[in-house]
Amino acid sequence: MITAKNSLAGVAPYAPGRPISEIKRKYGLEHVVKLASNENPLGASPKAKEAVKKAAEDVFLYPDPNSYNLRTALAGHHGLSPEQFVFGTGSDGLIELICKTFLGEGDESIMPAPSFSLYALNVLATGAKPVEVSLDENFQYSPLAMLPYVTDRTKVIWLCNPNNPTGGIFSEKEQTEFLERVPENILVVIDEAYYEYACHAEEYPDSLAQLKTRKNVLILRTFSKIYGLAGLRVGYGMGNSAVISEMEKTRPPFNVCSPAQAAAEASLSDCEFVNRSISENRKNLAFLESAFTSMGLSFVKSYTNFIAVNTGKDSKTVYERLLELGYIVKGGHVLGMPGYLRVTVGTREECEGCVIALKKVLEELD
Ligand SMILES: Cc1ncc(COP(=O)(O)O)c(C=O)c1O
Structure with missing residues (x-):
């Protein structure tokens, strides 16, 4: 039998959310x-959809x-130079690229747990060793908790802020103190996939400001979440141009398709859509929090568009x-949070329906 490399023995593949079409087929349902x-849940910006239609002309x-146009637009948006950006097939693609570029057999890579499971999976695929640092009993962590695990084999440290699947954040103070203490030859990846939902919180770190003085920080953002472009697969990294150049050595040259580049660029200019998404999310997250409270269920305070x-x-x-x-949600049994569910904040109607369904299920199980 042909088997994957030794470091992947016993590894379970990533467990993605099930597609709507699959659940309709499997359970004979019309509405999922x-x-x-x-x-x-609001979809994508109309400007992005228009850009995709236009880009269809050139798909041959x-x-x-x-990604020149997108790169230029993002450089303006963030006040960085164009050489500070690297693009990926979603931030998933960037996580893979980081591992492929910086890790190999004998290396170690530190990450919180539970967190986004693709860090550990991609680290393992390179033959390096993931070093997982458990969150505290309230599912929170400080980057400072990673420091005792640093060895001379540590090459990459992953910070996920807000953290998936828990939804919590760490503060600017904790991040700065960590960055001051971590050895400069270790790459610190700060995954900010849910940045736009969290950035209004007073204590949320201004990671971009760190790029002015630190060469070992790489910030990941994505167009899959607030921008509603998950199906197009485009994410980006921001860091020191020397780190970016190293990643360019392993980046597949055509890893972001033309409709994705065009849609991402168009999305950036639609502030109204982003603001509406933030405000809808805030209202519906509050609805879920109050529904869970009235059901006597505890939850982790969330700074994102999901709640555990x-x-x-x-x-x-x-x-x-x-x-x-x-109702398709994520079960805590695949997320390192047994007993929990991770529920994405949908439209009000979707959230109401989910709460009714959950009440029914929990009553059945009582
Ligand atoms: C923390 C985190 N990072 C990265 C990703 C990957 O996002 P994408 O590949 O769609 O950009 C996700 C997706 O759920 C995530 O939650």
């Missing part, structure tokens, strides 16, 4: 709501390997029963 992958050509709620039951059973009722 997906609250499993933290997509934007390879995309611009340098403690069902007090076996999360696999609750997850599977919700699927039968047409």
Whole structure:
């Protein structure tokens, strides 16, 4: 039998949120709501959809390997130079690229746990060793907690802020103190996939400001979440141009397709859409929090478009029963949070429906 490399023995593949079409087929349902992958329930900006239609004319050509227009727009947006950007097939693609570029057998890479599971998976695929640092009993962590695990083999440290699947954040003070203490030859990746939902919190770090003085910081952002472009797969990294140049050695040249480049660029200019998405999310997150409270369920305070709620039951059973009722969420059993569900904040109607379904399931299991 042909087997994957030794470092992948016993590794379970990433467990993505199930697609709506699959659940409709499997359970013979007409109406299915997906609250499993933290997509934007408002869809994408009309400007982005228009840009995709226009870009369709040129799909017979390879995309611009340098994403010039998007790069220029982002450089203006963030006040950085164009050489400070690297693009990926979603930030998933960048996580893979970081591992491929900076890690190999014998190296170590530190990360919080539970966190986004693709860090550990991609580290393992290079033959390096993931070093997981557990969150505290309230599912929070400080980057400072990573420091005792640093060895002379440590090459990359992952920080996820806000953290997925918990939704919490660490503060500017904690981040700065950590960056001052971490050795400069270690790359610190700060994954800010949910930045736009969290950045209004007073204590949320201004990571971009760190790029002015530090060469070992790489910030990841994505167009999959607030910008509603998950299906197009485009994410970007911002860092020192020397780090970016190293990543260019392993980046597949055409890893961001033309419609994705065009849609991402158009999305950036639609502030109205972003602001509306933030305000809808805030209202519907508050609705979920108050519904869970009235059901006597505890949850982790969220700075994102998802919320981790403690069902007090076996999360696999609750997850599977919700699927039968047409609600796709993520079960804590695949996220390192047994008993919990991670629920994406949908539209009000979707959230109301999910709460009704969850009440029904929990009553059945009582
Ligand atoms: C923390 C975090 N990072 C990265 C990603 C990957 O996002 P994408 O590849 O769609 O940009 C996700 C997706 O859920 C995430 O939650």
